[in-house]
Amino acid sequence: MTGRHGSFVLMALLLAGCTGDRPQAGAADSATAATATAPQVVDSTMALVAPAAAVALALKEQPAKADSILAEAGLSIEQFEALMYRIAADTAARRFYTSLTGS
Amino acid sequence: MIRPTMLLAALALLPQSDQSTAGANVPTAMAVGTRAQAALRLPAAVAELQAKGVPLSELNRALEAFRSHAVPATDAVTTLDIERGQAEPMKNFGAFVQQQLADGKRGTALAGAIREEHGRRKADRNQGRKRNNGEPL
Numbered sequence: 001m002t003g004r005h006g007s008f009v010l011m012a013l014l015l016a017g018c019t020g021d022r023p024q025a026g027a028a029d030s031a032t033a034a035t036a037t038a039p040q041v042v043d044s045t046m047a048l049v050a051p052a053a054a055v056a057l058a059l060k061e062q063p064a065k066a067d068s069i070l071a072e073a074g075l076s077i078e079q080f081e082a083l084m085y086r087i088a089a090d091t092a093a094r095r096f097y098t099s100l101t102g103s
Numbered sequence: 104m105i106r107p108t109m110l111l112a113a114l115a116l117l118p119q120s121d122q123s124t125a126g127a128n129v130p131t132a133m134a135v136g137t138r139a140q141a142a143l144r145l146p147a148a149v150a151e152l153q154a155k156g157v158p159l160s161e162l163n164r165a166l167e168a169f170r171s172h173a174v175p176a177t178d179a180v181t182t183l184d185i186e187r188g189q190a191e192p193m194k195n196f197g198a199f200v201q202q203q204l205a206d207g208k209r210g211t212a213l214a215g216a217i218r219e220e221h222g223r224r225k226a227d228r229n230q231g232r233k234r235n236n237g238e239p240l
Binding site: 067094 | 135136138139142143146147148149150159162166167169170173179
């Protein structure tokens with residue numbers, strides 16, 4: 001793994017980690033279920049998009065190293081495609097992906 | 104003189120090496136790279152079709168079909184690009200794609216089916232216009 005690949009994957013893990021540890025106080029304090037679910041939706045979108053965006057940036061940077069980039073991210077090509085299908089189908093995820101990758 | 108055991112060993116190796124390269128469905132580095140680059144295009148391709156008037160529900164149906172059938176992203180992007188290139192979006196685009204994938208169509212067969220369906224529907228529309236004195240139905 002090159003240092004650059006590593007930094008992309010590390011960024012993805014950090015982003016995903018940040019989303020997973022959010023305190024549940026918001027849910028406990030909220031009066032309605034709607035306010036409780038909103039942060040969870042954001043969390044799940046970030047958890048879906050951040051790792052894919054990190055891999056996407058690395059693939060754009062070094063298209064010839066797709067094999068090693070995917071391997072470092074722990075993804076097969078089929079898994080990466082499935083991830084991108086899910087992102088493309090979700091408007092919020094798609095916008096977030098576009099904002100992270102610029103495309 | 105070649106020893107029989109050496110000859111047997113050589114013959115035993117030949118079919119195995121052929122199977123390992125030709126028979127196995129191992130993606131090459133090029134194929135992985137091409138598929139990965141196509142996968143990167145998916146969000147933009149979907150956004151372009153949505154902007155062209157294809158309902159999101161139909162796009163999602165197509166994407167879910169691609170995902171559930173584990174269709175390579177190269178096929179998906181080709182399909183979406185063909186749809187984008189048409190003058191009018193196909194009604195029930197997602198359902199049509201879903202049916203084609205369920206029928207086992209992939210690659211050029213899938214692309215051909217999309218083009219043929221557009222041609223058939225265009226002919227139907229033209230036929231309808233003729234019957235309606237040149238006005239769209």
